[in-house]
Amino acid sequence: MDKQKKEPLIHITKRKEISKKHEWAIRLGSILIALVVCAIITTITTHLNPISVYATMIDGSFGSERKIWALLKELSILLMVSVALAPAFKMKFWNLGGGGQVMAGVLATATCMITLDEKLSNGMLIFVSLIAALIAGALWAFIPAFCKAKWNTNETLFTLMMNYVATQIVAYYIIIWETPKGSGKIGIINPNTNAGWLPTVAGKQYLLPVLISIAVTIFMYIYLRYSKQGYELSVVGESQNTAKYVGINVGKVIIRTLILCGLICGLTGWLLVAGTDHTMTTTLEAGRGFLGVMVAWLAHFNPLGMVLSGLLMVFMSRGGGEISTAFGLNKSFGDILTGVILFFVIGSEFFINYQVHFRKSHRKEAADV
């Protein structure tokens, strides 16, 4: 009996190309499997009917007009952060400072609303706070970008640290402006005069943030896809040496891209304070700077795709909240389901990029003959 070279059970090859149809089939398939796994976990651990759990999640996100608006508001804010991060990541500048850049915008807006509310007319106050937020956000992104371009500092650590600096400055000013004294909270800013609050568009409280985020998303789509600057930053991302060779000023591109990123984050902070929450807390940004990275990455930095990946995140979080209300479950249960679904969604990217081959069973072939 001649010794055959033993073939491994599984071997993996990188796919050369894959059709869009095939790609989406893998994605949808992975979500389906995730839902089945979640159903099994639900049945085993809670003895609830998984179909009604899913129905409740959908109800939590889309069950009433108010819920849909809340979902759209959350999606808009998350989408703006994700869209802001996309060009930096596409350039392979690991900007983990989205949160800090948003907080810089938050602080600038709150500062204007608290200190200038009696000095300016309402329209002027909104305008000034917008400009201040944009500058603050851009500055917060510019600092690490400048150091990267000039001295090649590590942007991952730098932007990460800038988050804590921003949060601590916000904490400092909260103590200065807290109402009532000793509470450690600012509460709602200008609750009686509503000075500096964004106007309600068409009677819908959250319509304005939604419109702004749509505009920003479309802008970024066009910027990345059709503009010269968008092309330059993707060249820098592919290879800095290539970029240098073709005459792109890498430092300039880094700084320019990060300022754009900071501007959008600042705008997001402005929307959070003047548009939706009307307060400033150290947790107002709520981890969106990090969640945005995942949203952007899942969509391969395509702003339109981020609408889908962002929707998935917001849907899971709102739906998870609803099941804990409807079934008296701990919120962690919603987190478990979210974790399982994300695991499969992220895992599907592997199967899109690589192909798995199983060893052909020789014995079975022999039996078939």
Place this chain on the structure above:
Amino acid sequence: MKKKLIALMMCLAMVMMPMLAACGGGNSGDSGDSGDSGDAAMKVGLICLHDENSTYDNNFLASFEESCKKMGVEPVIKKNVPEGQECYDAAGEMVDAGCKLIISDSFGHAGFMLQAAKDNPDVQFVSCTGDNALVAKQDNFHNAFASIYEGRYLAGVAAGMKLNEMIEKGDITAEQAKMGYAGAFTYAEVVSGYTSFYLGAKSVCPSVTMDVTFTGSWYDETAEKEAANKLIQGGCVLISQHADSMGAPTACEEAGVPDVSYNGSTKSAAPNTYIISSRINWSPFYEYAIQAVQNGETMGSDWTGNLETGSVELTELNEDVAAEGTAAKLEEVEAGLKDGSIHVFDTSTFTVDGKNLDSYKADVEADEAYEHETEVISDGYFHESEYRSAPYFDLQIDGINLLDTNFG
């Protein structure tokens, strides 16, 4: 390949089958908030900052469902609602679901509840532990709290008895009778709490002193555990806390240091060190508020429960750890507090910078002016929670040593 596919399909079918069968059983319609029909029970909402894992929120949750059942109303509960616009949205969803009374459990919810009250004038809103209703003057917005300082004073008496026992046994000298207190923030609410606890202990053990440290969070198990460990290492022989996780009780159990708990009994987690705990029983308030809404009566804008109303309680005394005679002593002091012969903040029992106080103006009106506008000392004691339900005692009295401060 085909065989594999069929096998896979079979597996899926087997998994899906029981789910579909259960669905066919007809209980799929119980999700979501269907519009309320005419004769349906009144709905009452509760918004919680955390969930059952927090002793504070658990204290709200436990009595809420019970009270709702008793009053024949349907509870709607939302947990883990942050102190932000999420609170406004959650309140809005409860209004949509048909709630006529909505209660929130955390101080930071107050502003957003007030906002929701302005937008929904037909629904009553209550911000528990909030302090802004008197100033807001919004008819359907209310605050509620209880004079928990009385409960802490009683818990302090139990702590003092324990210290006396330790001194008598010779475990410590009278000078070593130092307690430790892990608080959340350096607010009036916490200051009022640890001061009343200290005064309770001092009323039976005159040589007692106390170290206080702050974690900067209402719920941070690691920080609370670290805080308790730090206090124990600093020579504190008895620990109490005003924060909401099991951090301090478990640290005490590991170190074998007696603990006076808060929000409810922690005996099951700390059987060898738990002495007693004080808590606010929210049932009397829930029932008062629900009844007022049911009868269409106006609720007070600022409600304060106390020992009389049953809002302030001590939980089970752990006889294995507490000093002998504690139960009898507590009964005696409780009777004194009820009939007014004992006042927690009796100005003859404490000094500030070495002096007894005969006048103090507190910031009772929670407005933007931060003025300390109301005289709160008269008849020889500090009138806590009388001019407003939320605590406003913010004096730093002698004998208590703040290791740090934390305003968030």
